[in-house]
Amino acid sequence: MxxxxxxxxxxxxxxxxxxxxxVHPKVWDAMRAADAQDAPYDGDAVSARLDAHVTALFGRECAVLWVATGTAANCLALATMCPPYGGVVCHREAHIEADEGGAPGFYLHGAKLLLADGPSAKLTPDTVRVVIDPIRDDVHQVQPHAISVTQVSEYGCAYKPDEIAALRRLAHERDLGFHVDGARFGNAVAYLGCSPAEAIGGADALSFGFVKNGGMNAEAIVFFDTARNPDAAREARYRRKRAGHLQSKGRFLAAQIEAMLTDDLWLENxxxxxxxxxxxxxxxxxxxxxxxxxxxxxxxxxxxxxxxxxxxxxxxxxxxxxxxxxxxxxxxxxxxxxxxxxxxxx
Incomplete structure (x- = not known):
């Protein structure tokens, strides 16, 4: 709404x-420290450290791409999971449906959002099945390729670890990608008191939000298990450039993310x-x-x-x-x- x-x-x-x-003072300090000559785009020293930071946080091998907005983070991640002729299951109140101005259709080149219900803007396996079970396996209907959940939901409610894990199991059973929109991911982890890994339930990709939590203009797309599946992150790098989000002085975005991850500032905030x-x-x-x-x-x-x-x-x-x-x-x-x-x- x-x-x-x-x-x-x-x-x-x-x-x-x-x-x-x-903007949090420590983020400003990190940006000032990054205001020195370094390699352009994402070749700088700070960007190179982000994969290790996030891998340590989640205990899973990660590839991290910075972008300037949550909309771009969501859509670039989903574009690696869903072809133009496919569909992404999300809650009908999800940000990608209600508040991103048609950006998913633009970035995914026409892919459809398949809208499901659920209390407090949260999906459940049953509400997802209501949407995908009636879809026939033929060329006349849009086939689901991914599920996207928002942690926390658009009504400020957190998926418990067992709830989000159940959705991930359903995605795995149906051979669907699993994406987490984490614009307020820090607030979810702070409320749940669980590990960051438990709060995403084994997701394939996370849009890790920092702007709402003390950052200025930096969000992270996190791709997991990159040793087993390197293609998604590799593809996203090309898509990021094509979308105009490969900033030439990317070290300033990377510095914000690193500052937020240092000493768990993201969680403290x-x-x-x-x-x-x-x-x-x-x-x-x-x-x-x-x-x-x-x-x-x-x-x-x-x-x-x-x-x-x-x-x-x-x-x-x-x-x-x-x-x-x-x-x-x-x-x-x-x-x-x-x-x-x-x-x-x-």
């Missing part, structure tokens, strides 16, 4: 989006955002979905939303009678507490 356009609140009470948050979101846990009667990350969806009338805005709180309307509040890595604990108190007074 697309948010309405709302005015920006005064500083300190901004809950519109984690995209509105500032996500925990801070999740903690701020928990300030609204007392609004049980208004919650539309459980608070499992840094997004909170509340039932609020138009009059109630105006009361909150009059107190300086900024957020998006989410349909006629709901509001979305997003906490960022730098969310003020006092502001988050004040928001929780203001909601309780409604």
């Amino acid at each position: 697309q948010p309405a356009t709302n005015p920006v609140p005064h500083q300190g009470r901004q809950f519109l989006s984690d995209n509105a948050a500032p 996500a925990r801070a955002a999740n903690h701020a979101a928990a300030s609204l846990a007392g609004a049980e009667d208004r919650l539309m979905h459980p608070i499992e990350a840094n997004e909170v969806f509340l039932r609020c009338t138009a009059a109630e939303r105006e009361l909150l805005r009059a107190q300086g709180f900024g957020f998006y309307d989410w349909g006629a009678d709901a509001a979305r509040f997003v906490m960022s890595w730098d969310a003020s604990p006092d502001a988050a507490t004040a928001l929780g108190e203001a909601v309780s007074r409604l």
Whole structure:
């Protein structure tokens, strides 16, 4: 669902989006350190270190490609899994369906998104089977080639390790690629308290988000098990260039990712955002979905939303009678507490 356009609140009470948050100081420091002569494109020393960083994090051999946007990360990853005549199963509320302006069709050269249902914008094996089981194995119907899940979902709900592993097993049984959109992957891991590997359930590719979590303009496409299957990462490098995402000074993107991975800054930032979101846990009667990350969806009338805005709180309307509040890595604990108190007074 697309948010309405709302005015920006005064500083300190901004809950519109984690995209509105500032860049973390350690990321700026890393970019300044990278501001020296080095090889162009992805031939620099920092880019060369990313594979090892992410391999150590997940315990699986990885190839890492940086890009500037989450949309490009999702679509370039999926393009290696699905041909133009195929289909990708996703939730009908998934970002690739609802918020990427047709980019999947553009990058995948016409491939179709096959829309499934599920509570809190999460797929289940049963809801995926509802979509793919009726498809006949003939040239007259689009054949599924991949499943894409969002961790955490568009309604801020995390797939538990057993839930995402079950979807990966289904993908393996049906010979489908398995992609995880991890725009807020750090928030999922922070909530679940599990390893990063458990939070992706054996995915073939991950769009590892950093911009929403303290980065400036760098996201990572992670391809797993590259010794066994090197073709996907190799193909994605060509597709990245063709798509205009092979930046000539890529060391600045690589530096952001490395800074976030160093000493688990990505996880520290996500925990801070999740903690701020928990300030609204007392609004049980208004919650539309459980608070499992840094997004909170509340039932609020138009009059109630105006009361909150009059107190300086900024957020998006989410349909006629709901509001979305997003906490960022730098969310003020006092502001988050004040928001929780203001909601309780409604």
